[in-house]
Amino acid sequence: MVRMNDLMPSPVVQSPEEIACAGKRLREIARQDEISPQTILDVFELWAAALGGHELREIPGLAFLRLWLRRGTLEPLLLRELGPDFLNGGWREDGHARLRAFPLGVIGHWPAGNIDLQPVLSLTCALLGGNCCLVRIPSDLLEITQQIMEKLKEVDRHGLLVERTLMVTFDHSRTDMHEAMARAVDGAMIWGGAEAVSQVRKLPFPNWAHIAVFGPRLSVAAMDAETWSDRSDRLSWCRRIARDVWQFEQRACSSPQALFLEQRAGCDPNEFVKDLGQALQEENRAHPRRQIEPSLTSGICLARASWLLESAANRAVFPASPDWTILLGRGTEIPKPTQGRTLSVLLVDDLSEVISKFDGTVQTLGLAMRSAEREETLAQAAGRHGVDRVVKLGRMHLFNSPWDGVDLIRPMVRLVRHVPSQE
Amino acid sequence: MSAPAEIAQGIESQLTAPLYGLDPKERHGSLVALLKKELAYACARNMKFRNYVQHWPVDFHAADTLADLPYVPVGAFKANPPLALVDASEFKRTLTSSATTGQVPSRVVLDAETAKRMTKGVTTIIKDFIGPARRPYLVIDTPENVRSQGELGARGAAIQGLGSFATETVCCLRSGPDGNTSLDLTKLLEFAAKWREAEVLTYGFTYVVWTQLVEPLERQGITLDISNVRVLHSGGWKRLEREAVTKKVFTEGVASVFGCSADRVIDFYGMVENVGVVYPDCEHGNKHVPAFAEVVVRNPLTLEPVAPGQRGLVQVCSVLPTSFPGFLVLTDDMAEIIDYDECPCGRRGTSFRFAGRVPKVEVRGCGNLDTTRYQQAQGNGSHE
Numbered sequence: 001m002v003r004m005n006d007l008m009p010s011p012v013v014q015s016p017e018e019i020a021c022a023g024k025r026l027r028e029i030a031r032q033d034e035i036s037p038q039t040i041l042d043v044f045e046l047w048a049a050a051l052g053g054h055e056l057r058e059i060p061g062l063a064f065l066r067l068w069l070r071r072g073t074l075e076p077l078l079l080r081e082l083g084p085d086f087l088n089g090g091w092r093e094d095g096h097a098r099l100r101a102f103p104l105g106v107i108g109h110w111p112a113g114n115i116d117l118q119p120v121l122s123l124t125c126a127l128l129g130g131n132c133c134l135v136r137i138p139s140d141l142l143e144i145t146q147q148i149m150e151k152l153k154e155v156d157r158h159g160l161l162v163e164r165t166l167m168v169t170f171d172h173s174r175t176d177m178h179e180a181m182a183r184a185v186d187g188a189m190i191w192g193g194a195e196a197v198s199q200v201r202k203l204p205f206p207n208w209a210h211i212a213v214f215g216p217r218l219s220v221a222a223m224d225a226e227t228w229s230d231r232s233d234r235l236s237w238c239r240r241i242a243r244d245v246w247q248f249e250q251r252a253c254s255s256p257q258a259l260f261l262e263q264r265a266g267c268d269p270n271e272f273v274k275d276l277g278q279a280l281q282e283e284n285r286a287h288p289r290r291q292i293e294p295s296l297t298s299g300i301c302l303a304r305a306s307w308l309l310e311s312a313a314n315r316a317v318f319p320a321s322p323d324w325t326i327l328l329g330r331g332t333e334i335p336k337p338t339q340g341r342t343l344s345v346l347l348v349d350d351l352s353e354v355i356s357k358f359d360g361t362v363q364t365l366g367l368a369m370r371s372a373e374r375e376e377t378l379a380q381a382a383g384r385h386g387v388d389r390v391v392k393l394g395r396m397h398l399f400n401s402p403w404d405g406v407d408l409i410r411p412m413v414r415l416v417r418h419v420p421s422q423e
Numbered sequence: 424m425s426a427p428a429e430i431a432q433g434i435e436s437q438l439t440a441p442l443y444g445l446d447p448k449e450r451h452g453s454l455v456a457l458l459k460k461e462l463a464y465a466c467a468r469n470m471k472f473r474n475y476v477q478h479w480p481v482d483f484h485a486a487d488t489l490a491d492l493p494y495v496p497v498g499a500f501k502a503n504p505p506l507a508l509v510d511a512s513e514f515k516r517t518l519t520s521s522a523t524t525g526q527v528p529s530r531v532v533l534d535a536e537t538a539k540r541m542t543k544g545v546t547t548i549i550k551d552f553i554g555p556a557r558r559p560y561l562v563i564d565t566p567e568n569v570r571s572q573g574e575l576g577a578r579g580a581a582i583q584g585l586g587s588f589a590t591e592t593v594c595c596l597r598s599g600p601d602g603n604t605s606l607d608l609t610k611l612l613e614f615a616a617k618w619r620e621a622e623v624l625t626y627g628f629t630y631v632v633w634t635q636l637v638e639p640l641e642r643q644g645i646t647l648d649i650s651n652v653r654v655l656h657s658g659g660w661k662r663l664e665r666e667a668v669t670k671k672v673f674t675e676g677v678a679s680v681f682g683c684s685a686d687r688v689i690d691f692y693g694m695v696e697n698v699g700v701v702y703p704d705c706e707h708g709n710k711h712v713p714a715f716a717e718v719v720v721r722n723p724l725t726l727e728p729v730a731p732g733q734r735g736l737v738q739v740c741s742v743l744p745t746s747f748p749g750f751l752v753l754t755d756d757m758a759e760i761i762d763y764d765e766c767p768c769g770r771r772g773t774s775f776r777f778a779g780r781v782p783k784v785e786v787r788g789c790g791n792l793d794t795t796r797y798q799q800a801q802g803n804g805s806h807e
């Protein structure tokens with residue numbers, strides 16, 4: 001076990017006892033040393049600046065992280081979730097009583113292995129609530145996370161945040177380590193796929209622990225006919241879609257798996273698909289894959305074949321490589337996701353029909369609509385059918401609060417109500 | 424409906440060519456020409472297949488190399504009804520792949536012509552490795568798996584495919600009332616005693632040979648003492664690998680219980696979707712491709728063919744089937760290309776080594792939904 005203030009070579013932990021011991025130390029810090037939100041925002045601001053170094057430019061999403069850490073981003077978020085009194089470290093009047101947000105204590109973080117920045121983003125949310133953090137880093141993200149945290153260490157001269165942060169890594173099959181981590185925390189932020197999330201939720205958390213679960217979800221995109229058939233804007237929209245498809249290999253909950261196009265007489269979807277193919281090809285040139293799991297290649301090849309062999313009316317566009325795939329056809333159901341930059345483009349008569357079939361699975365609906373009035377109608381319908389985010393195409397992955405319909409900081413604080421006894 | 428005469432003649436020509444003796448370039452040219460004709464025929468017979476081929480990034484008519492021709496991933500043969508190029512009335516036999524519980528098996532349909540070619544293809548290849556003589560045939564399986572059925576599994580197909588080398592066939596496993604199989608030791612020892620001095624052929628699925636024959640015999644300290652045996656085996660290694668049984672351990676174990684040299688134990692690779700083609704190991708441990716087939720090993724990142732020494736996804740090719748579009752099949756297996764010619768054993772053309780199934784990676788991330796939602800079996804979410 002290595003704390004971030006005596007940074008690695010490797011934060012590998014060997015025994016549950018190490019985690020229990022560290023958790024105890026973090027809880028003591030959380031109870032004894034209060035840290036003000038303004039102090040945290042000051043350190044984050046410095047951290048954002050330090051992350052601008054040339055050596056970190058290859059880290060995916062780093063520009064977003066720098067923006068995220070800015071006071072201009074986080075202060076409004078704190079104000080919305082917890083109000084101005086929290087920001088100033090004070091109590092808020094509530095009739096004859098008063099309220100104040102207190103940190104839960106130690107927050108355990110179980111980030112998913114597919115989003116490079118997720119350990120750090122999750123950590124920042126809990127720190128903003130004044131908590132200490134015990135973060136399990138998926139092994140694939142260890143190096144990137146270490147690079148980012150090294151910069152925090154540089155700017156956090158008094159160790160205010162560093163001493164509140166402990167990063168650990170251990171094999172995902174080590175149930176005893178997961179259990180020790182769960183026992184050591186007062187709250188948890190859990191991110192990931194169905195199996196992983198259900199495993200973590202079963203862990204023996206204290207009965208007072210607050211648990212926030214993010215994922216598993218999927219996302220879809222939709223365009224009205226006026227937008228996708230407009231030649232002047234089409235390529236620009238296609239580039240936005242390509243960006244949304246590209247990030248995270250379509251394995252994120254905010255990744256579009258299908259794009260629904262509302263059809264109108266005289267509009268040729270083949271022209272749209274041609275432009276979309278061009279945009280995907282451009283994205284591929286700019287951000288080529290460096291590696292792929294053979295099983296994903298197999299899955300992509302099978303998705304192409306299955307789609308075209310299923311019906312002679314189905315269409316597809318793809319290169320000889322597994323770099324990207326467009327599967328074109330008709331239908332109002334979300335097809336089985338293939339991921340790996342495989343987008344189903346489905347023609348529909350009415351986008352409302354698609355949305356009416358959504359259940360709680362759909363996290364984000366990416367939209368491109370000509371009419372604001374129509375968009376308002378669809379957003380209302382989407383909200384009623386379990387969608388948590390309705391955003392412009394090209395911004396589907398933009399991390400913000402609320403996420404999955406849940407605030408990011410508020411769930412990791414307790415609102416304490418004080419009714420004075422002098423009354 | 425029979426395949427056009429031009430195609431039938433082309434197939435026959437490849438089937439009768441020197442099995443492993445053709446110049447690779449010459450063979451490649453004739454295979455590409457024939458496969459193009461077969462693809463055109465398949466497109467004319469099946470609209471859905473035509474749809475697939477028409478969307479291929481390279482027009483097959485203009486393709487220069489076999490690697491550019493449109494291939495079908497093996498999972499596409501799980502479709503129901505099965506992919507076919509002949510009417511259902513012409514189905515003579517349906518072959519099914521081995522599938523573990525809960526998985527859908529592949530199903531390939533054979534008409535009379537394709538079935539005949541399948542037998543001929545397998546026989547020709549095996550003959551090259553064990554010689555043409557017919558001999559007593561010991562099947563390490565139950566009699567139920569030998570009998571001809573309308574639908575024939577991979578085990579049955581392999582057992583029957585070697586039947587043409589048999590003078591008599593003895594199955595040394597039996598099914599119990601509980602459905603479990605066990606070794607019929609009396610029958611086995613009788614067979615061994617009767618044919619101790621003779622050339623004998625034995626076949627079984629790899630894990631069946633190990634668990635149902637080698638382990639029980641080793642436990643009892645029995646050696647069959649059939650030194651002239653040829654033990655052929657095929658099928659996955661996954662179960663044995665879990666038990667730490669390597670290929671070397673397996674081969675030595677089999678040789679020990681039969682009392683033969685290790686070079687008489689021959690592993691071969693094959694699959695029902697690649698009808699009529701099997702890939703036995705040569706004495707240098709490499710697998711070879713016969714005149715009527717080809718193997719392309721593709722880089723998973725680019726799907727381009729790999730260079731010698733590199734691993735990738737295996738694509739098998741065969742000109743033999745005309746009842747289903749199994750000419751060019753991308754498998755879920757990995758292999759290493761040893762060379763594109765000049766194996767020291769003297770067999771020409773592509774040589775490769777099987778490197779296991781494509782590892783099922785645990786799909787990570789918050790976009791990985793409960794697999795049951797889409798009834799897919801692509802793995803579960805994980806934090807690793």
